[in-house]
Amino acid sequence: MLKKILLKGAREGLGRIIVLLDLVTRPKKIQRSVEEQSKVDDETQRLSLYQFYACPFCVKTRRAVHRLNIPLAFRDAQKEPHREQLKSEAGKVKVPCLRIEEEGAVRWMYESNEIIRYLDQRFSP
Numbered sequence: 001m002l003k004k005i006l007l008k009g010a011r012e013g014l015g016r017i018i019v020l021l022d023l024v025t026r027p028k029k030i031q032r033s034v035e036e037q038s039k040v041d042d043e044t045q046r047l048s049l050y051q052f053y054a055c056p057f058c059v060k061t062r063r064a065v066h067r068l069n070i071p072l073a074f075r076d077a078q079k080e081p082h083r084e085q086l087k088s089e090a091g092k093v094k095v096p097c098l099r100i101e102e103e104g105a106v107r108w109m110y111e112s113n114e115i116i117r118y119l120d121q122r123f124s125p
């Protein structure tokens with residue numbers, strides 16, 4: 001029990017250090033014309049990222065979102081109703097997880113590398 005609590009604390013602490021490092025080493029944002037950015041902003045409305053603030057895989061994914069300059073909605077999956085939504089609609093509480101709405105259907109994508117690849121394919125110039 002104590003070991004579990006200590007491990008959780010160490011993980012949280014490490015996560016917060018990673019968040020801090022991310023803040024001071026943010027990648028540069030991609031620049032677009034007003035028209036292009038408006039199109040990208042519109043497309044991004046149909047996406048949302050379920051994530052934890054101090055999860056290193058989420059930090060990595062948020063860095064890509066920052067670099068791609070997309071206004072992606074972040075949902076804190078440590079809080080309700082997002083946690084329950086993730087569990088019941090996507091299948092499990094694992095983050096990051098990207099919710100994608102397309103042609104009236106919703107699909108969920110786990111795995112930070114896969115999410116970053118998807119966002120890069122869609123939004124890199």
Ligand SMILES: N[C@@H](CCC(=O)N[C@@H](CS)C(=O)NCC(=O)O)C(=O)O
Nearest residue numbers: 055056057093094095096111112113
């Ligand atoms: N291979 C995954 C790892 C994701 C992962 O392990 N996420 C942890 C948080 S850092 C998680 O969701 N754990 C479930 C939980 O804490 O309930 C990725 O790259 O996205």
